[in-house]
Amino acid sequence: MNRSEFLKLALGASAGLVATRSFGFxxxxxxxxxxxxxxxxxxxxxxxxxxxxxxxxxHGKHHKAYVDNLNKxxxxxxxxxxxxxxxxxxxxxxxxxxxxxxxNNAGGHWNHTFFWNTIGPNAGGAxxxxxxxxxxxxxGSFDNFKTEWGxxxxxxxxxxxxxxxxxxxGIDITTTPNQDNPxxxxxxxxxxxxxxxxxxxxxxxxxxxxxxxxxxxxxWNVFDWNKIGKNFG
Numbered sequence: 752m753n754r755s756e757f758l759k760l761a762l763g764a765s766a767g768l769v770a771t772r773s774f775g776f777x778x779x780x781x782x783x784x785x786x787x788x789x790x791x792x793x794x795x796x797x798x799x800x801x802x803x804x805x806x807x808x809x810h811g812k813h814h815k816a817y818v819d820n821l822n823k824x825x826x827x828x829x830x831x832x833x834x835x836x837x838x839x840x841x842x843x844x845x846x847x848x849x850x851x852x853x854x855n856n857a858g859g860h861w862n863h864t865f866f867w868n869t870i871g872p873n874a875g876g877a878x879x880x881x882x883x884x885x886x887x888x889x890x891g892s893f894d895n896f897k898t899e900w901g902x903x904x905x906x907x908x909x910x911x912x913x914x915x916x917x918x919x920x921g922i923d924i925t926t927t928p929n930q931d932n933p934x935x936x937x938x939x940x941x942x943x944x945x946x947x948x949x950x951x952x953x954x955x956x957x958x959x960x961x962x963x964x965x966x967x968x969x970x971w972n973v974f975d976w977n978k979i980g981k982n983f984g
Contacts, residue, residue, distance in 0.1 A: 782822065783818075783819075783821070783822025783823070783825065783826060783834070784822065784825065784834050784835070785818050785821050785822055785825075785838060785860060786818065787810075787814060787815050787818045788864065790806070790810050790867055791867055791868060791871065792871050792872055793872075794806040794807045794810070796871070796872035797870065797871075797872060797973050800969040800970065800972045800973050801955075801958070801969070801970075801973060802957060802958045804957055805954070805955065805956075805957045805958060808953070808957075809863075809949075809953060809954060810863070810867070813859075813863070813953050814859070814860070814863040814864075816859075817855075817856045817859030817860045817863065817930070818856075818860050820852065820855075820856040821852075821853070821856035821857050821859075821860055823852075824850065824852040824853045824856055825853065829850075830850065830853060833853060838857065838860060838861050838864070839861070839934075841853070841857050842857050842858060842861045842932065842934050842935060843934050843935065843936065844936060845857065845858070845935040845936055845937060846935070846936040846937045847937050849937075854930075854931075854935075855929060855930050856930075858929070858930030858931055858932055858935070859930040861932060861934075862912060862930055862932055862947065862949070863949070865932075865944060865947060866947055866948075866949055868978060869946050869947070869974065869975060869978050869979050869982070870970075870973040870974055870975055871973065871975045871978070872973075874972065874973050874974055874975040874976070875971060875972040875973065875974065876976060877893050877976065878893070878976045878979065878980055879976065879980065880980060881980070881983060881984075882945070882976070882979065882980045882983040885921060885922050885983065886922065888921065889921055889922050889923070896924075897971065899924055900913065900915070900924055900948075900967075901964065901967050901968070903924050903925075903926050904926070904948055904950055904963070904967045905963055905964050905967060906926075907926040907928075907950055909928065910928070910929055910950070910951040910952070911926055911927055911928045911929060911931075911950055911951070912926065912927050912930075912931075912932065912947050912948065912949055912950060913925075913926045913947065913948050913950060914926065914927065914932065914933055914942075914944050914945075914946070914947045914948075915944070915945045915946045915947075915979075916933045916940070916941075916942030916943060916944055916945060917942055917943040917945055917982075917983060917984075918941075918942040918943075922945065922983075923940065923942065925939075925940040925942070927939075932944060932947070943982075944982070945979055945982045945983050946974060946979045946982070948967065948970055950963060950966075950967070954966070
């Protein structure tokens with residue numbers, strides 16, 4: 752999505768924002784096996800780091816569109832078997848032969864659901880315990896990790912995600928294009944996501960415009976290390 756298309760979506764979304772302004776209330780959804788869950792926090796709870804309007808549009812318009820379009824994709828006869836899969840199993844099965852509509856929308860649904868559940872209000876700070884030890888072992892320090900994360904997030908060309916993943920021999924930083932993720936069978940670097948950051952323009956453009964590095968820095972204030980630490984195990 753280019754900036755012109757995003758701004759059109761943002762301006763046209765105002766009528767639909769009423770549906771997402773109240774915590775836990777959702778707009779109507781397309782019929783199908785996959786559902787859009789409410790945000791696990793109020794849309795304005797991440798301010799000033801991520802603004803309320805961006806969160807309302809990001810969740811209530813963008814994420815909802817991925818869920819609706821995924822339900823439409825798996826309703827096609829040739830994709831019927833996918834409708835019976837969990838979103839986790841579906842994403843893990845995605846390879847180069849998977850239809851683009853399934854790949855893009857299943858990835859978008861999984862990635863955003865994961866993202867909402869690793870951020871929150873009254874967060875930030877630094878990891879503790881086993882995850883902190885793993886970060887120090889891999890990167891030398893938490894500050895070095897933040898530096899490498901920032902480099903990866905800003906270097907990802909166009910739209911995509913940056914991830915911290917658990918691999919067979921530790922942890923690592925990787926990025927994926929569009930709505931791909933490290934769980935997919937086609938991922939260049941596979942692993943279990945521990946945390947991720949959406950670096951599509953729709954995630955930050957209303958507040959930060961083209962200043963992605965500022966958004967990447969601000970996100971450190973909303974990462975919930977208790978939740979991320981549980982992902983590490």
